[in-house]
Amino acid sequence: MTPNTVVAGSAGALAAPDRPLLAAVGADLRIPVVSGGDVGYVNLDHAASSPALTLVADHLATVLPYYASVHRGAGYTSSVTSGLYEQARMGVSRFAGARETDTVVFTRNTTDALNLLAHCLPRGARVVSLETEHHANLLPWAMCDHRLVRAAPTWAQTLRLLERELTSAPVHLLAITGASNVTGEVVPVAEVVRLAHEHGARVVVDGAQVVPHRRFSLASSGVDYVAFSGHKLYAPYGAGALVGPRDWLDAATPYLRGGGAVREVGIEHTSWAAAPERHEAGTPNVLGVAALARACEVLGELDPEHWARHEQALRVRLEDGLRTIPGVRTLSIWPDLQDAVGIVPFVVDGFDSGLAAAYLAAECGIGVRSGRFCAHPLLERLGAPPSGALRASFGVPSTLADIDRLLDALNGLVTHGPKWTYETVSGRWTPVPDPRPVPQWAGRATAVSPCEADRTGGKN
Structure with a gap:
């Protein structure tokens, strides 16, 4: 067995993946939030760029x-x-x-x-x-x-x-x-x-x-x-x-x-x-x-069945949870296609997608993608609002705890709204003020690419 690989011992265990299939760099990363202190980072933006595997x-x-x-x-x-x-x-x-x-x-x-x-x-x-x-x-x-x-x-x-x-x-x-x-x-x-x-x-x-x-x-x-x-x-x-x-x-x-x-x-x-x-x-x-x-x-080297079950359990948990949150709807292209990988797009009624993503990041320590995902014709066809949608994406390092953190945060957004103040700065929703420190070796981003300014959600 490959080192750092976690394979559940039974089909029942595979249906509840509370551990990652493979370890990734940054899995124990803690990041600051605007309210003070830090939290464990939840990376649900794998479709844009996935973390490096430890191996x-x-x-x-x-x-x-x-x-x-x-x-x-x-x-x-x-x-x-x-x-x-x-x-x-x-x-x-x-x-x-x-x-x-x-x-x-x-x-x-x-x-x-x-x-x-x-x-x-x-x-x-x-x-x-x-x-x-x-x-x-x-x-x-x-x-x-x-x-x-x-x-x-x-x-x-x-x-x-x-x-x-x-x-x-x-x-x-x-x-x-x-x-x-x-x-x-x-x-x-x-x-x-x-x-x-x-x-x-x-x-x-x-x-x-x-x-x-x-x-x-x-x-x-x-x-x-x-x-x-x-x-x-x-x-x-x-x-x-x-x-x-x-x-x-x-x-x-x-x-x-x-x-x-x-x-x-x-x-x-x-x-x-x-x-x-x-x-x-x-x-x-x-x-x-x-x-x-x-x-x-x-x-x-992964067992294809273990791989698929792990991801499917995460997707089912997320889709089922989203259906319970008022004003949240998921997007799909073809209802007659049943197979899907770990990517789930959704819209939160009454909230600009960029604002919702900023709230998740700044107040909850969760990374998702917002915008039109460099697929403008498709988002228009799906009837997404002008700000686009939110997209949660996950993979082999992800766990049910990651999904639950997102669902809890979205429930908080819909129920109480953001606790912080946000404004658009250089085309991006930003907490104002933003007290979160950044590492000295990484200057704070103050500008966005034309793609992001157009709210495409980057190149992915």
């Missing part, structure tokens, strides 16, 4: 002394680091269930991976996706002939609309999420793959939200490409991956041009390397890649 952080501490440039140095540490890098590629390939004809290209994150694939599409490629996608799986396809299919009230109806689009003209690629970053609903990928392949289209799955919650396999699912991020996979060190067939990757011009992507450079001609090196110019994020591979290894 991942330990692995980095082990390999860090050997860090050196990969594939170029003659020194011992360079040799060790080069081996670590390619071993990580093999580990990620195994985790993704890659086929012999697939390759792994390391990227910064899911957004980077999907932009890489868009760059590598054949000239004149036609791409189809749903309006329910994260912006990372919408915006990159603008450079192609991109057709956006509106989601119908049910998944069965939506699948028929997809089929109609696939039959109207040749499609090169169907781009779809594995699990919604807004609602957590898991798309029946097998149905999508069957439909797409029948019409000669390849399928890329935005795996950012499904891979951290479900065992995924390219070979078993028939999916052609999958993209995912380390920062959502308990390895927040700046690496992601695109995994899939190499033919489009080998035929495209390099995503980045520079050292490492070439075989030979001359005055009048450059010979480019094949994928994956073709698209990995420059010194790579070796430590991020090592962390990603270690997270893949650790998650790959």
Whole structure:
């Protein structure tokens, strides 16, 4: 058994996960609240960025002394680091269930991976996706002939609309999420793959939200490409991956041009390397890649049933509890889809989502996400208010106690309202005054990105 892994001894115990499946860095973190003192932090924002697993952080501490440039140095540490890098590629390939004809290209994150694939599409490629996608799986396809299919009230109806689009003209690629970053609903990928392949289209799955919650396999699912991020996979060190067939990757011009992507450079001609090196110019994020591979290894050792039961118990506890709070309603896309990962969006009537999130953070020590989650068309379709919604998301380090803290805090908000005063500062709801100290090494954030100022809830 993997160290720091907690596996319950019976099905009954699994139905009440009062302990984490895997230990994470920061699990014992205490943070200040505006009323004074401190409380244990409850992290329910995993869908944005998950904490590092303890085993991942330990692995980095082990390999860090050997860090050196990969594939170029003659020194011992360079040799060790080069081996670590390619071993990580093999580990990620195994985790993704890659086929012999697939390759792994390391990227910064899911957004980077999907932009890489868009760059590598054949000239004149036609791409189809749903309006329910994260912006990372919408915006990159603008450079192609991109057709956006509106989601119908049910998944069965939506699948028929997809089929109609696939039959109207040749499609090169169907781009779809594995699990919604807004609602957590898991798309029946097998149905999508069957439909797409029948019409000669390849399928890329935005795996950012499904891979951290479900065992995924390219070979078993028939999916052609999958993209995912380390920062959502308990390895927040700046690496992601695109995994899939190499033919489009080998035929495209390099995503980045520079050292490492070439075989030979001359005055009048450059010979480019094949994928994956073709698209990995420059010194790579070796430590991020090592962390990603270690997270893949650790998650790959979890019993899939234990994993699913743990998360399902948390989701049921949260959804059941939310239904008991007056004025709180949850959001979903398709009522005929039953499977969902650890992401639950909801609206609290009478409270701006940003204000509610600020209250949870400042008065209760709970981190959730608010806004439109970089899925503007979807939030509009779901009828969310202009401020968007709240989103609680959890994973292998989460427990029932985390869920109960959130439910208690929401009951307090609805019953009594915030006890502190809040104002919008640089587009963000902020306690005023805010007496909470911050570590000396981390200046207090005073500005937000345009995405957050637009109340998207960040990039996730």
